[in-house]
Amino acid sequence: MEKIGLLKKIKNSHLTFFAIAVFLFWIKTYVAYQNVFKLGISDNLQKFLLAINPISSALLFLGLAFLSKKHTKKIMIIINFILSFLLYANIVYYRFFSDFITVPVLMQAKSNAGDLGSSAANLMSFTDVFYFSDTIILIILALTIFKKVVSPKRSGFKMIFLFAVTVFLFNLGLAEKDRPQLLSRSFDRNYLVKYLGAYNFTIFDIIQNIEATSQRAMASSSDITNIENYRNSTYTPPNPVYFGKAKGMNVIYVSMESFQNFMIDYRMPNGQLVTPFLDSLAHDGNTFYFDHFYHQTGQGKTSDAEFLMENSLYPLSSGAVFINKDQNTYQAAPAILDQKGYTTAVFHGNYKTFWNRNSMYKQLGYDQFFDASYFDMTKPGNVKNYGMKDIPFFQESVPMLEQVKQPFYTKFITLSNHFPFEMDPGDTNFPAGNTGDQIVDDYFQSAHYMDEALKQFFDQLKKDGLYDKSIIILYGDHYGLSSAHYTAMAKVLGVPKITPVMDAKLQQTPLFIHVPGVKGGVQHQIGGEVDVRPTLLHLLGIDTKNYIEFGSDLLSPQHRDWALFRNGDFVSNKVIQVSGKCYDSNTGNLMTDQSSCKPINNQVINELDMSDKVVNQDLLRFYTPPGFKPVNPNDYQYLGPKGKNQKQVQTTKVPTGE
Numbered sequence: 001m002e003k004i005g006l007l008k009k010i011k012n013s014h015l016t017f018f019a020i021a022v023f024l025f026w027i028k029t030y031v032a033y034q035n036v037f038k039l040g041i042s043d044n045l046q047k048f049l050l051a052i053n054p055i056s057s058a059l060l061f062l063g064l065a066f067l068s069k070k071h072t073k074k075i076m077i078i079i080n081f082i083l084s085f086l087l088y089a090n091i092v093y094y095r096f097f098s099d100f101i102t103v104p105v106l107m108q109a110k111s112n113a114g115d116l117g118s119s120a121a122n123l124m125s126f127t128d129v130f131y132f133s134d135t136i137i138l139i140i141l142a143l144t145i146f147k148k149v150v151s152p153k154r155s156g157f158k159m160i161f162l163f164a165v166t167v168f169l170f171n172l173g174l175a176e177k178d179r180p181q182l183l184s185r186s187f188d189r190n191y192l193v194k195y196l197g198a199y200n201f202t203i204f205d206i207i208q209n210i211e212a213t214s215q216r217a218m219a220s221s222s223d224i225t226n227i228e229n230y231r232n233s234t235y236t237p238p239n240p241v242y243f244g245k246a247k248g249m250n251v252i253y254v255s256m257e258s259f260q261n262f263m264i265d266y267r268m269p270n271g272q273l274v275t276p277f278l279d280s281l282a283h284d285g286n287t288f289y290f291d292h293f294y295h296q297t298g299q300g301k302t303s304d305a306e307f308l309m310e311n312s313l314y315p316l317s318s319g320a321v322f323i324n325k326d327q328n329t330y331q332a333a334p335a336i337l338d339q340k341g342y343t344t345a346v347f348h349g350n351y352k353t354f355w356n357r358n359s360m361y362k363q364l365g366y367d368q369f370f371d372a373s374y375f376d377m378t379k380p381g382n383v384k385n386y387g388m389k390d391i392p393f394f395q396e397s398v399p400m401l402e403q404v405k406q407p408f409y410t411k412f413i414t415l416s417n418h419f420p421f422e423m424d425p426g427d428t429n430f431p432a433g434n435t436g437d438q439i440v441d442d443y444f445q446s447a448h449y450m451d452e453a454l455k456q457f458f459d460q461l462k463k464d465g466l467y468d469k470s471i472i473i474l475y476g477d478h479y480g481l482s483s484a485h486y487t488a489m490a491k492v493l494g495v496p497k498i499t500p501v502m503d504a505k506l507q508q509t510p511l512f513i514h515v516p517g518v519k520g521g522v523q524h525q526i527g528g529e530v531d532v533r534p535t536l537l538h539l540l541g542i543d544t545k546n547y548i549e550f551g552s553d554l555l556s557p558q559h560r561d562w563a564l565f566r567n568g569d570f571v572s573n574k575v576i577q578v579s580g581k582c583y584d585s586n587t588g589n590l591m592t593d594q595s596s597c598k599p600i601n602n603q604v605i606n607e608l609d610m611s612d613k614v615v616n617q618d619l620l621r622f623y624t625p626p627g628f629k630p631v632n633p634n635d636y637q638y639l640g641p642k643g644k645n646q647k648q649v650q651t652t653k654v655p656t657g658e
């Protein structure tokens with residue numbers, strides 16, 4: 001009799017409902033960890049941590065429902081739904097970015113919402129309903145078996161909370177044991193999720209963002225001194241052979257969307273080259289082609305690449321600098337050249353507010369911004385996905401470029417080779433790949449299309465006579481094919497599987513620099529996007545000694561031979577660090593002596609830390625390079641062409657005091 005009563009009590013209590021909710025939620029999260037997120041689990045402790053980390057979150061968040069005595073179940077279901085939604089958003093995001101959503105990314109989504117929709121749909125599937133299955137089960141249980149549960153006399157919240165915190169501290173203690181300073185060296189989100197779980201990570205991220213915001217307020221002018229000292233000790237002097245070789249020339253930058261280095265000289269099974277034009281540049285002997293050049297972007301993708309190239313500072317470890325730090329003081333390449341008599345302009349076939357560019361470009365010192373309002377966005381076939389297709393983009397840009405006063409510093413941001421890489425019928429007759437992975441297969445077509453657009457652009461520049469007066473820099477902004485596509489990528493590269501070292505090397509994006517009258521050739525030195533500004537400024541005859549920057553001139557004999565990634569890993573000639581593990585660069589094998597990566601790793605951490613201070617604390621406001629006039633964003637206005645569809649170029653810089 002008594003036994004039955006107890007069973008009944010157990011069955012009918014909120015606590016049982018809670019236990020079921022925690023259990024289902026735990027299993028579901030664990031399945032997501034195993035199936036979607038590639039967290040690099042390497043030992044039993046990590047396996048154990050991964051298995052237990054959803055429990056503390058489940059206990060804590062679902063336990064909040066006990067704060068209410070009356071609506072415990074209802075609230076628990078709502079919390080479960082919110083958490084499920086968060087998990088699912090992370091899953092969809094991870095499928096493309098191999099990364100987790102952060103607070104700044106959410107802010108970005110707000111400003112870019114419409115444009116991101118089509119990519120997101122490609123990343124979802126019907127079977128994803130699984131990630132909401134526990135919510136559905138809980139609703140059913142609440143309406144049936146648990147319909148008439150008795151409300152508890154005391155809520156029990158305190159006990160549950162205490163239990164959740166204990167489990168969490170146990171989790172954190174073990175995690176810190178496996179990876180000391182987990183929370184203070186939080187460059188890599190994969191680590192945080194692996195050790196603490198996707199939900200706790202979100203909380204950590206929120207706290208971190210609040211902290212970063214308050215950092216600016218706390219900073220003072222003495223904080224820049226350390227950075228200046230570091231800068232002086234790492235400065236790479238220019239190579240006298242190249243210094244000033246492009247003095248007074250125009251500058252034309254082209255950002256090649258999602259373009260990875262493995263595509264150079266890549267042949268389709270039928271023998272066709274994918275990017276014959278870029279391949280010809282790589283081999284013409286008059287262009288520098290850097291084949292060991294790495295992207296260093298974070299969550300800001302294209303915009304991070306722009307930031308790196310023009311400031312020689314690293315982007316943020318979470319979120320985009322363009323969105324979160326657009327009010328900072330910068331001493332960017334456009335501003336430097338602007339003050340040396342250059343006209344600076346940027347061309348991009350999307351609207352000026354996209355990625356907050358209109359705000360950031362003012363701080364960078366861009367005189368003119370030819371955004372979507374200057375292009376014919378309504379002509380059928382002109383636009384796809386993120387904006388103007390590359391061929392009409394360059395066709396419409398050239399007449400505007402011709403009007404820009406010389407010498408100019410200009411940047412063209414291509415878009416066609418963007419995920420999901422699908423082409424409109426008739427845009428290319430190039431064959432798709434045959435790996436069976438649609439995204440990878442389409443990548444060949446869109447890359448080929450971009451290559452054709454670049455060829456046409458170069459032909460036009462030659463016709464105009466601009467080619468002989470301009471230094472032209474082309475760079476792949478970041479990877480296009482994430483680790484989610486590595487099964488197909490193994491086929492593409494003809495290897496059994498993509499190893500960690502191959503993964504690091506797939507982060508190579510090509511860099512081309514063409515300087516009229518200067519011999520080029522293939523360059524094997526290791527470098528990253530942060531290194532381009534000093535390289536360019538030295539070619540233009542401007543010594544970067546007095547600027548706060550972290551890059552090192554690629555053409556200098558003293559150029560350092562490593563490049564770091566935003567997550568704290570790095571590549572060097574001897575060793576490569578991937579996910580915190582040390583590999584031999586040549587054999588690709590794990591180093592027996594794992595401490596071999598330590599010396600460079602320490603520099604990497606130190607440098608990222610310094611750069612983060614500059615950006616988070618807005619330290620450049622305390623330092624003005626000699627001869628440089630601080631940028632006043634109010635001097636710039638991007639008004640768009642006068643009248644509709646009238647491609648009229650105007651000087652958009654409004655002189656101060658007018």
Ligand code: GP9
Pocket residue numbers: 258300301302303350354355386415418
């Ligand atoms: C284009 C670009 C979008 O405006 O910023 O591309 P992404 O950053 O996703 O590579």
Ligand code: MN
Pocket residue numbers: 257258301302303477478
């Ligand atoms: Mn991009």
